[in-house]
Structure formats: C-alpha cells, structure tokens
Amino acid sequence: IGVPALDLFPGDVWARLQADFWRRGTENRIGYSDPAGDPQLREMLAGYLRNSRGLVCDPDQIIITAGTQQALFMCAQLLLNPGDTAAMENPGYPRAASALTLNGGKLVGIGVDAEGLIAQELHAHPDVRLAYVTPSHQYPSGVTLSLARRLELLAWAEANQSYILEDDYDGEYRYSGTPLALLASLDRSGRVLHMGTFSKIAFPGLRLGYIVAPPALATPLINLRMQYDRHSSVSEQAVMAEFMAQGHFQRHVRRMRRASRARRDAMVDGWQRHQPGGISLPQIDAGLHCSVRVPTIRQQDDMINRAAEAGIEIDGLTRFWLPGSARRNEAGLVMGFGGADEAAIATAIKTLAKIWR
Structure with missing residues (x-):
C-alpha cells in the first residue's frame, strides 16, 4: 500500500545533482545545518504548495522532517501532555495511533463514512486536544473529506481551542473532480498543522517530509527538531531543493x-x-x-x-x-x-x- 511508481524515478537526474553537490561542496555546506531545514528547500516548498496545493505560507513556517512519521511524533510531543486525549479516524493509520499515544496520550476513534471523518462525533469528546485526519484520501478507506466536513472540523478546532494534524500523504494523486482546499489553506485561527512527504512522489527511502506550522508553533517545533536529531541529511535536502529549482520535481x-x-x-x-x-x-x-x-x-x-x-x-x-x-x-x-x-x-x-x- 502506498508504494508509488518507483520505476519512473529519474535516477540519472538525481545522480547528476548529487555529483554536482559534492563537486561544489564546501565545509560550511556539509557541516551542521539549520534544524528547520535547508533554506532553499523551504523556499521551493513554499512556492510549490502555493502553486499546486493552494496553500499560502511563509518558508519560516516550514520545518523539514525525516518523513511524516517524525512529523507526527514531533507534533504529538509538542501538543499533547501525558493523559491528554487525541482523536483520529477509525479505521485509520496505525502508525499515527502509535505516535499519538507514545507520550502517554489517550486515543478516541472517530467514524468515517462516504464524506470522510464524521466531525459531529467530536462533540461527544470535549476533552480532545488534537485530531489527526487524512482529508485528501482517507487512509485506508480512500474517501475524500467533503468541504462541509472540512468547515465543520475547522469550526470545532477553533471553538474548542484544539489542533488538527492534516496528513496530505498522497494529495498529488487526484484523478477526477476538483481538488478541495486543504484544511491549512482554509484555517483562519492557527489551528492546523499541515504535514507532507516526498515519499509518494520521489521514493520512500529518501526520508524527507515537512510540517507547515501556524506561525506561533513554528519556533517550538524547530527547537524540538533540534533536540531529536538536529536536522535531516544536508546533501539530500540540497539535492531535492535543486531538483525542484530546476523544474524536475x-x-x-x-x-x-x-x-x-x-x-x-x-x-x-x-x-x-x-x-x-x-x-x-x-x-x-x-x-x-x-x-x-x-x-x-x-x-x-x-x-x-x-x-x-x-x-x-x-x-x-x-x-x-x-x-x-x-x-x-x-x-x-x-x-x-x-x-x-x-x-x-x-x-x-x-x-x-x-x-x-
């Protein structure tokens, strides 16, 4: 499940960009780097998200991670204290359940129907601090969260001062109909943390993902990333940034x-x-x-x-x-x-x- 067309990845282009990086490498390019991620990569991502996904954000809101899984753990660590309650789709992504409960959080499952997460069910759990959703393509049912449900979910988060983790793991793959606006692009109260990954477009072994955080949460997440593993691979970030800058991505x-x-x-x-x-x-x-x-x-x-x-x-x-x-x-x-x-x-x-x- 979730494996993309790896046979189509332009390995020759990637290899050339890798070689270019090392030919031009200097000591300050291969030393410790910004825990938020490569500045050029964040700039490229901000432009890509604006043009292709309708999400307007500042590069300073983007934190590069080692895939979505690390992004999940970081958000859960920042936003959930031991004993806090998180909600997620049921059925849903098992590794999200692991991330949300690792720090001692409690978990409630919210039903899914043909319109996606049944947001009305959240009102039965007033203590929910955080809700994890896969709105573009629900994992594993495959349904898309309707616009009415998106607005209902955002209204719930604002009224309850709760947060939403939006996992857009394969949002590029839309085959019919008009793609609905991302939750993060509809958010007006700073309650949505948007997560994306390069695994479904490039290759899973790359281990590069990202969080687009509300401005108030960007610095705390960067500090948390610094404590986890400092930053992602400098060379892989730089090559992906150039891959995007030259239009290959x-x-x-x-x-x-x-x-x-x-x-x-x-x-x-x-x-x-x-x-x-x-x-x-x-x-x-x-x-x-x-x-x-x-x-x-x-x-x-x-x-x-x-x-x-x-x-x-x-x-x-x-x-x-x-x-x-x-x-x-x-x-x-x-x-x-x-x-x-x-x-x-x-x-x-x-x-x-x-x-x-």
Whole structure:
C-alpha cells in the first residue's frame, strides 16, 4: 500500500545533482545545518504548495522532517501532555495511533463514512486536544473529506481551542473532480498543522517530509527538531531543493500522476472484466490504493492468504481498526496499485479471479 511508481524515478537526474553537490561542496555546506531545514528547500516548498496545493505560507513556517512519521511524533510531543486525549479516524493509520499515544496520550476513534471523518462525533469528546485526519484520501478507506466536513472540523478546532494534524500523504494523486482546499489553506485561527512527504512522489527511502506550522508553533517545533536529531541529511535536502529549482520535481509530479491514473484505470478495467471473488471496486478518484469490504474476517484472511501464496500482497482492513473498537470485526481488503505497472496489475487480477473462484 502506498508504494508509488518507483520505476519512473529519474535516477540519472538525481545522480547528476548529487555529483554536482559534492563537486561544489564546501565545509560550511556539509557541516551542521539549520534544524528547520535547508533554506532553499523551504523556499521551493513554499512556492510549490502555493502553486499546486493552494496553500499560502511563509518558508519560516516550514520545518523539514525525516518523513511524516517524525512529523507526527514531533507534533504529538509538542501538543499533547501525558493523559491528554487525541482523536483520529477509525479505521485509520496505525502508525499515527502509535505516535499519538507514545507520550502517554489517550486515543478516541472517530467514524468515517462516504464524506470522510464524521466531525459531529467530536462533540461527544470535549476533552480532545488534537485530531489527526487524512482529508485528501482517507487512509485506508480512500474517501475524500467533503468541504462541509472540512468547515465543520475547522469550526470545532477553533471553538474548542484544539489542533488538527492534516496528513496530505498522497494529495498529488487526484484523478477526477476538483481538488478541495486543504484544511491549512482554509484555517483562519492557527489551528492546523499541515504535514507532507516526498515519499509518494520521489521514493520512500529518501526520508524527507515537512510540517507547515501556524506561525506561533513554528519556533517550538524547530527547537524540538533540534533536540531529536538536529536536522535531516544536508546533501539530500540540497539535492531535492535543486531538483525542484530546476523544474524536475514538477515534471516528475505530472509524470507520476499520469502513470498512477493509467494504473488506476488498469485496476478498474481488469477488475470489472474478471470480478475477482465477486467483489465490486468502489470509485477510485485519488491516491495509490483502494479498499473493499468483505462479509467476514475469516473470508478476509482466506483471500489474503491465497493471494500471498500467489505472490500478491493485500492488507486486511481489520489491521486499521483501533484497539477496542466496536467495529473491529468489520472486514475488508486494502489493495495498492501505484507500485505495479499495467501489465503486472492485469496479471494479478487474473490470478486473483482464479484463486478466489
């Protein structure tokens, strides 16, 4: 799940920029660096977010992190004291649950329907200090948070003096409809911390992500980053900054979006033709994965095991329900399609139709 089209990454361009960095390297370029991140990279990111995501921010609001996971831990560490309550989507991202509870925080699950997080449920938990959401493409259901829900969530945060962690992990992958405004771009009260990553566009091993913080929280987060591990790799940040400055990143985003749309189409077309297990796919408007429901956990596990024996990796929906959830018995399949080309997808679907017959 969530693996992008790694076969399309322009490794030759990256290698040339890496070589350029080391040829021009000086002692002050490879020593300790700004804990907030490479200044040029933050400048490039601010421009990219403004032009492609509609998020107007100052480079000083951006903190470069070692991926989204570190960003999650930093935000939880800053905003949650032991015993504080955080909320997140249920089902949701298991590593977010880990981050939010690491410092002794308590967790409540908020339901998800066709419009995303059911924001109304937050009112039953007046002590929630922080809410984690994946509005562009809910993880793992794949739905998009509606505009009405976004506004409701922002109103809740302002009225309760709570914060929202917006995880835009694969927001570049939108295939139909008009992308809705980011929560951070709609925020007028400094309650949203926006998190992004290069893992889904470049490659996961890069370990570069970022936080766009409200101005009042930027300095505390920078100080926290300094205590964690000082800063991300100087060379990788500098190369990514140049990758963006020369236009390679923007071209690669367009290339990746086209490829993932084609892979989405191959998934949908092949599935409609062969109907593996008699299951229908939902409409896939965004992202690199989709989710379907199956009647029982036993059927879920049997289908996953049969697929694994054939060399096809599928996750069970039960892995994404929070511990103790009343809906933990609701089963399903979560399937990624971004990391395989169209021919591999077609072959996999034919195989699933055979082994699930």
